[in-house]
Amino acid sequence: MEAFVTICKKINFNPFFLPSLGGGRAARPQCPLCPTRPLVTGHQLPWNSGLRTPGNPPPCVPPPAGRRIRASAGRAGSCRAGGSCVRAAGRGGRCRRGGAGMALSPYVQAMQELFRANTRSREFPAHGAKVHSVAWSCCGRRLASGSFDKTASVFLLEKDRLVKENNYRGHGDSVDQLCWHPSNPDLFVTASGDKTIRIWDVRTTKCIATVNTKGENINICWSPDGQTIAVGNKDDVVTFIDAKTHRSKAEEQFKFEVNEISWNNDNNMFFLTNGNGCINILSYPELKPIQSINAHPSNCICIKFDPMGKYFATGSADALVSLWDVDELVCVRCFSRLDWPVRTLSFSHDGKMLASASEDHFIDIAEVETGEKLWEVQCESPTFTVAWHPKRPLLAFACDDKDGKYDSSREAGTVKLFGLPNDS
Structure with a gap:
């Protein structure tokens, strides 16, 4: 001492x-x-x-x-x-x-060699405004995107390119987040600021259900058993909706800022990240508080569980990504290569890679077990959303790109893929 x-x-x-680590560049x-x-x-x-x-x-x-x-x-x-x-x-x-x-570990060397041969990124027109969310169907055949232009789009993955299958209209405000059914590759759900969520079936290209909520919705997730959809709004209310009857099962008002929500893989706990830097854990379906973890010194923004059920990760306004042991609820590792608040996270299909992104003009890809840097995906603007393919080392993402050809202020609304062969 x-x-x-x-x-x-x-x-x-x-x-x-x-020192206070609030918004903006993390000092x-x-x-x-x-x-x-x-x-x-x-x-x-x-x-x-x-x-x-x-x-x-x-x-x-x-x-x-x-x-x-x-x-x-x-x-x-x-x-x-x-x-x-x-x-x-x-x-x-x-x-x-x-x-x-x-x-370097053998896995890091192998993946770096793979990315050296598959380092190409390609963009695909998707929307008339910025893309807020991208997500793969459970089979990996389709990619969905949600946009500020009030629509959702679905693409088919054909070899090394995305082919637009359909555009889904009906929301009266921005589509801020979407997710797929965990086991049915034909159903996905969108959350919008128009105080509704909509469930879509890609076989009919129509909305099969519209559920009214009490506030402007900003986050959504589907339970691992496929029976419940949870949606959070700007008033920090989380509503649990029966996926079959489309009726509300429960509703929770929280006294703190709720940023992102997720079930654990076992479907028996519900996690929330909040504006105080904490992770709040509730039992499910009882929704009784189990634990509150002080995860970061500033706003805890996003949370993701790895497909293997071993870890979950959180991203914060302090520009750090922390990795947590699911069983012991202790932090085992932090990733600190980003300099701006972490907006989005995604684990690879095997749980061995973690992609994280922010306003930095690159996406960091790390080996989960060691924290080793695997790759950097270069971007020309801040990244809003990332999503690993459920079966391949292929990363979908969307940035705040502008259409500079005709109007430098016009949003490009594109979806991008990284991990394509260099000779494709």
Whole structure:
């Protein structure tokens, strides 16, 4: 502790000053004890000081030999001098003070080789305005997109290109999010600011149900068993709708800002990310509070579960992506290569890759188990949404692109695919 205070005095650093990480570019000062590692709110305090921030993350100060600090709330394991530090994901999951880098894992090498041969991205016209959401059907044959132009589009994947199958009209306001039925490849649902959700059947190209809700809807998800649809609105009300009768089963009003919602893979817990940086967990179907986890020091924006049911990930306004163990509900790793608030996440079909995106002009693709950087998908503008194909290393995404040919302010409304063969 004395050594820590001495260092703080030398560099004029206040260890009890916790900078605010709100919207905009995430400011991350350097840690005084580990210069290669950016500092996040709460990381200033030594592990044995007895002083913890609300997020309770671990410091950069290495713990005594043999002591393992379990991760929690914005932390990603320990940082041992000369050892590994998964918090420093910007360096491939390592924080080595003066040490050499670790060899890449065989999986990382194999995927980098694959992407070198399949590095092409291609865009496809989809809408007349910006695309807010993209999602693959469970079989991977179709890709759906929702847009500010009040419509949804569905594409067929044919070899290495998307062919537009149909455009779905009926909403009176922006389509902010959509998702597919977890096991029926013909059904998808859209959430709109017009205070309705609509269920569509691609076989009939018509809306088979319209459900009125109490507010402007901004997020939606379908339960893993396919029986329930949950939709959240701008008033922080989440409504649970029976997918067969199309009637409301339950409704919950929350006293905090609800950003994104999701069931776990076992269908027995319901997760919400909120504006206080927390993950709120409810039992399902009882909807009783189980736990509230201080995941980030600022707004917790998005959440995704990996297909294997081992992890879930959250993205925050602090520009960090944190990876959590589903069973133990502890954070095992953080990814810090992005500099802007994390808007969107997606796990690959095998659960081994995690794509994350923000206002940075690239999409970060990381190996889940190590935090190693696999690839960067270059973009010309901020990315709104990403979605891995359910069977292939093919990434769909949409950005805030402009149609510069005729009007530099006109939104392009395109959907893009990354992972196409270079010679296609």
